Amino acid sequence: MPTKRIDQLTVTRFIAIIIVLFFHGGGGIYLQAVSVYPFSALLVSATTSVTYLYVLSGFVMSLAHYRPDEKMSFEIYWKARFVRLYPLYLISFLLVCYYYIDSIARIKPFKTLANVFVVQAWIPDYAQSFNFPSWSITVEFFFYAVFPLVALWASRQSTKKLIWTSLIFWALSQTVHTVLWVLYMPEQYNLLVFFPLFHLSSFLLGVAAGIWFLREGRDQQINPRVNVLFLASGILLASVYVVASTQISQIQNGDQLMSGLLAPFMTLVIITLALDKTRLSNFFKYPILITLGEISYAVYILHIPVKWIYQRALENLNAQNLFEYTYLPLMIVIGFAAYFYIDIPIRKALKNIMGHISFPLLLLDLAILSASVYLSFRFKFDTRREFDLHYPILLLMFWSALILRTTSSVVFNAFNPSILYGSFMQFIRPILISVTAGSVFVTGILYSGYSLGWLDGFFRSIVLVDWAIMLALSLLIRYCFRRAGFYSPKSLAA
Numbered sequence: 001m002p003t004k005r006i007d008q009l010t011v012t013r014f015i016a017i018i019i020v021l022f023f024h025g026g027g028g029i030y031l032q033a034v035s036v037y038p039f040s041a042l043l044v045s046a047t048t049s050v051t052y053l054y055v056l057s058g059f060v061m062s063l064a065h066y067r068p069d070e071k072m073s074f075e076i077y078w079k080a081r082f083v084r085l086y087p088l089y090l091i092s093f094l095l096v097c098y099y100y101i102d103s104i105a106r107i108k109p110f111k112t113l114a115n116v117f118v119v120q121a122w123i124p125d126y127a128q129s130f131n132f133p134s135w136s137i138t139v140e141f142f143f144y145a146v147f148p149l150v151a152l153w154a155s156r157q158s159t160k161k162l163i164w165t166s167l168i169f170w171a172l173s174q175t176v177h178t179v180l181w182v183l184y185m186p187e188q189y190n191l192l193v194f195f196p197l198f199h200l201s202s203f204l205l206g207v208a209a210g211i212w213f214l215r216e217g218r219d220q221q222i223n224p225r226v227n228v229l230f231l232a233s234g235i236l237l238a239s240v241y242v243v244a245s246t247q248i249s250q251i252q253n254g255d256q257l258m259s260g261l262l263a264p265f266m267t268l269v270i271i272t273l274a275l276d277k278t279r280l281s282n283f284f285k286y287p288i289l290i291t292l293g294e295i296s297y298a299v300y301i302l303h304i305p306v307k308w309i310y311q312r313a314l315e316n317l318n319a320q321n322l323f324e325y326t327y328l329p330l331m332i333v334i335g336f337a338a339y340f341y342i343d344i345p346i347r348k349a350l351k352n353i354m355g356h357i358s359f360p361l362l363l364l365d366l367a368i369l370s371a372s373v374y375l376s377f378r379f380k381f382d383t384r385r386e387f388d389l390h391y392p393i394l395l396l397m398f399w400s401a402l403i404l405r406t407t408s409s410v411v412f413n414a415f416n417p418s419i420l421y422g423s424f425m426q427f428i429r430p431i432l433i434s435v436t437a438g439s440v441f442v443t444g445i446l447y448s449g450y451s452l453g454w455l456d457g458f459f460r461s462i463v464l465v466d467w468a469i470m471l472a473l474s475l476l477i478r479y480c481f482r483r484a485g486f487y488s489p490k491s492l493a494a
Contacts, residue, residue, distance in 0.1 A: 008284035010293030016049035028324035058206020068155035095305035202260035234268035299335035405438030417487035
């Protein structure tokens with residue numbers, strides 16, 4: 001069942017990302033040179049590119065993880081997916097925070113948390129907050145969540161039934177989306193364009209295509225010329241629709257296309273390219289093109305914060321005209337640097353660290369951390385006016401705790417499931433030390449801010465209440481895990 005990566009598909013991801021970058025104003029003189037031609041509409045059709053990426057995601061996920069004869073470890077699976085996307089996502093988020101450093105304290109905490117926990121696309125009002133293209137990462141995490149369930153169901157179905165089910169779901173999804181857009185909710189732009197459920201049909205078509213490829217497709221003997229004809233037909237039909245749709249006012253800037261309207265054509269393109277054995281595929285397999293595909297995520301997730309920061313720097317230098325010439329090559333260079341010198345090293349380090357981390361414990365501790373900071377302030381300031389007055393202190397405490405307390409828990413092994421079944425001291429020591437160390441670090445940050453005049457108060461009682469809540473709930477969660485038999489010694493030994 002396992003199959004090698006299909007290299008000729010890798011560079012297509014980069015092409016799709018460049019189109020998104022063009023759509024967001026990054027084409028400069030390179031896009032201007034061809035903007036007079038009708039086909040230039042294809043070069044800014046980001047909505048079609050997003051659909052392609054979602055179909056491709058489903059296809060690649062099937063190739064990588066569809067193993068009907070093997071039991072999937074959900075924790076290992078989720079750790080791998082987390083390491084794949086989150087580090088650069090977080091870096092891009094922090095770059096946007098740096099760009100808005102003067103106003104970051106006034107941003108609603110729930111909006112900030114929605115972005116930290118990658119759920120912003122589920123909340124229409126927050127879908128385009130901070131690094132606005134990152135809404136699609138919320139969608140990807142949703143795909144990752146449903147894939148194991150889809151794969152389990154698909155393993156019990158015939159290929160024919162799987163394909164027809166995915167097509168019927170796509171048709172129903174498009175019908176519901178179009179009716180809502182045209183008749184009932186035309187003003188709900190953020191909901192209809194960015195809500196993850198409206199993109200699921202594209203992903204499922206990709207999953208079905210990937211499973212068909214694994215079961216039957218890769219063994220098909222197809223005439224190369226016929227296959228290229230189908231490939232060209234899929235590209236041509238999608239291209240004609242994209243160009244024509246720019247003239248239709250009912251399709252607002254083509255945003256309806258992002259819900260997967262052209263997903264069947266994208267699926268056809270992916271399948272035929274995967275089956276292709278002509279010079280086209282050999283060309284797409286050149287190492288430099290494969291590398292461009294590999295850096296595409298770094299280019300995508302960083303291109304907006306880099307654009308904003310770069311434009312501000314050029315404005316300060318009175319050299320705004322340079323942007324049109326330099327942004328695109330600069331972004332590609334940054335993509336290379338981020339992928340090879342940041343993303344890969346962080347992934348390796350995180351894989352090593354996360355081998356000793358319980359993902360459920362980590363998530364629960366993050367939830368406890370958020371609740372602890374909020375409750376400690378609520379206990380101190382019971383009126384809304386006092387709470388709002390000291391909100392900057394709460395925000396600083398939260399971000400300090402998020403970074404320092406989580407780091408402390410990793411360093412002192414508090415997320416390691418092996419501690420759950422040790423002696424009493426082995427059970428309590430890592431949690432006690434990590435929570436206490438985290439509180440000491442946070443206290444130091446808060447006191448420094450107060451001493452420098454950045455904060456209007458320093459409240460010892462808040463720190464003590466936060467420490468007590470965090471310690472009590474962390475111990476309770478781990479005790480419940482122990483009583484329930486999660487991570488039993490037998491499973492840990494295996």
